[in-house]
Structure formats: C-alpha cells, structure tokens
Amino acid sequence: MAVKPAVYGQSDRPPRGDYSRGGEVNADYTCAQNYAAYTAADHDTYRRLYERQSALLPDRACGEFINALPKLGASDEIPRFEAINERLFKAAGWQLTGVPGLIPELPFFTLLSNRKFPVTDWIRSPAELDYIVEPDIFHDLFGHVPLLFDPGYADHIQAYGQGAVKAHALERGSTPLRGAVEMISRLYWYTIEFGLMQQSKDSSQIRAFGAGILSSPGELVYSVQNAPHRSPLRSVPDLLRCMSSHYKIDSYQQQYFVIDSFEALMTLTEPDFTPFYQALAGTIRSACRTPEFDHGD
Numbered sequence: 527m528a529v530k531p532a533v534y535g536q537s538d539r540p541p542r543g544d545y546s547r548g549g550e551v552n553a554d555y556t557c558a559q560n561y562a563a564y565t566a567a568d569h570d571t572y573r574r575l576y577e578r579q580s581a582l583l584p585d586r587a588c589g590e591f592i593n594a595l596p597k598l599g600a601s602d603e604i605p606r607f608e609a610i611n612e613r614l615f616k617a618a619g620w621q622l623t624g625v626p627g628l629i630p631e632l633p634f635f636t637l638l639s640n641r642k643f644p645v646t647d648w649i650r651s652p653a654e655l656d657y658i659v660e661p662d663i664f665h666d667l668f669g670h671v672p673l674l675f676d677p678g679y680a681d682h683i684q685a686y687g688q689g690a691v692k693a694h695a696l697e698r699g700s701t702p703l704r705g706a707v708e709m710i711s712r713l714y715w716y717t718i719e720f721g722l723m724q725q726s727k728d729s730s731q732i733r734a735f736g737a738g739i740l741s742s743p744g745e746l747v748y749s750v751q752n753a754p755h756r757s758p759l760r761s762v763p764d765l766l767r768c769m770s771s772h773y774k775i776d777s778y779q780q781q782y783f784v785i786d787s788f789e790a791l792m793t794l795t796e797p798d799f800t801p802f803y804q805a806l807a808g809t810i811r812s813a814c815r816t817p818e819f820d821h822g823d
C-alpha cells in the first residue's frame with residue numbers, strides 16, 4: 527500500500543525518499559532494503575564516510591561506541607540489514623528495519639518500543655559528503671546501530687520508545703497533556719542524537735554518544751572540543767531543563783547535555799514522566815518536533 531510521507535517541523539519541504547515504491551512500503555512505514563539498487567558510487571560514498579568518521583573517533587567518541595563499532599560489519603560497502611540483524615538479535619534482541627526516509631512520530635516510537643530500529647535505506651550523493659539535512663543510511667547505521675549491540679543501552683532505547691508512545695496517548699487523552707511528545711522528543715534529541723558523556727571524573731574527558739554527533743565530522747570535533755555551552759544531565763532539575771530546551775535542526779547545537787554514564791541516564795529517566803509533563807505544561811511553545819533528524823555536519 528502507498529503511505530503518506532511525514533512532514534516535520536515547520537518545513538513545507540516534503541521529506542526525501544520514495545514512499546511509494548510501487549506499493550512496497552508497509553502501513554507502518556517499513557520496507558525491505560533494496561540492496562540491488564545501490565550503485566558502485568553509493569558503496570563508495572559509504573566507504574568514504576565510514577573511513578573519515580572512524581578516523582575522528584579516538585578521544586572524541588565514548589569508549590562504548592568505539593568498542594561496538596566493529597560489530598556493524600563491513601566498512602567498505604553498504605552493509606545488508608539482514609546480516610547485521612543476525613548478530614544484533616543475538617546480542618540484544620533488536621532488529622533493523624528499512625524505512626524510505628523520515629517517518630511520523632507514532633510509527634517511529636512504536637517501532638522502538640518493539641525493539642525495531644528504522645533505518646533509512648538510501649544514501650546521500652557524493653556531493654553531500656559534508657552535509658545532509660535528513661538522516662540517510664550512513665547516519666542511521668554508523669550513528670545509531672553500534673550502541674544497539676549494548677544490551678543496556680538497547681533497553682534504554684526501547685524504554686524511550688514506550689515512554690514516547692505513552693506521551694503520544696497522554697497528549698490525545700480525555701484531558702490532553704499538551705506538549706508531552708515535544709518534551710520527550712527533546713530528551714531524545716539531546717541524548718540519543720546529540721548526547722555527550724563524561725567518561726571519568728576528569729572534566730576534560732568529554733566524549734560523544736549521540737548519533738547526530740557521531741555521524742558528523744564537524745560536530746564531533748565541535749561538541750567535544752569547542753562547544754561553549756555544556757550542561758550536566760544528572761538530576762531531575764537537569765532533566766526538566768533538557769525537556770524545556772529548544773533545539774536546532776540545521777546548525778550545530780547551541781547547548782549540549784552531558785551524562786555521567788548510560789546507567790545513570792537510565793536511572794534518571796526511569797520514573798513516570800507524567801508529573802514532569804504536568805510541571806512543564808504551559809512552557810511549551812510551537813517548535814520543530816522531530817524525533818529522528820540528522821543535521822549532518
């Protein structure tokens with residue numbers, strides 16, 4: 527069946543990607559990876575992106591990511607989702623599923639809650655090596671998938687999906703909790719996409735774990751070495767500040783949030799968010815709501 531593409535944020539620009547595919551996109555926006563469609567130039571683009579980005583990781587990416595990256599498999603060509611899935615399911619009970627591009631919030635959150643990670647199956651053009659607005663296969667695979675092999679972090683992503691599905695329901699309930707999805711989307715943005723971690727008590731040991739940073743050469747260097755505004759994310763007041771913070775989708779972030787460890791993030795975000803939404807209700811203004819969006823470099 528044909529599905530309607532998502533329209534995100536305040537942009538009228540339709541999302542990139544073929545959402546029709548002759549009716550081969552499912553109602554939940556998933557689709558098969560069309561591996562035969564990749565050209566030699568596509569594979570070469572992936573190889574070049576992988577090579578450049580992996581060279582930047584030492585002293586900038588968190589140790590958990592560096593250790594997990596080889597589990598992604600081939601670096602000289604676009605990997606097959608089914609090959610990654612064999613290893614990923616054994617390691618953490620997760621599966622990748624192809625999607626034609628950005629998908630709407632509820633199907634996105636629902637997939638996460640079911641331990642399925644949506645991966646855009648097209649790759650940017652060679653002219654977009656340094657900058658792409660929307661997530662492509664390189665962002666989704668390189669940025670997100672290695673840490674899904676970490677069972678604890680993988681559990682956190684599922685819990686996030688479940689929390690976001692609940693936020694979606696609260697926003698549409700009999701007494702709507704306005705802004706709940708926006709608030710939890712901001713948490714996604716500032717952690718899963720653009721999160722930093724302090725890897726030791728030495729404050730110079732700031733490392734990236736967010737996929738938007740890890741897949742972007744410029745922002746990886748900027749966020750770890752030069753960013754002027756980095757705030758801790760270790761207490762409930764920090765969490766409320768994070769969920770109150772607007773974010774940018776088309777430039778480097780104006781602020782970053784720094785966690786102490788994945789375990790600390792999971793403990794902090796474990797409680798029911800409903801009281802947090804209630805506390806922050808009224809502070810939400812119209813803003814981009816984009817649960818899955820890479821701003822590239």
Ligand SMILES: [Fe+2]
Pocket residue numbers: 661665666669670719737738818819820
């Ligand atoms: Fe992403």
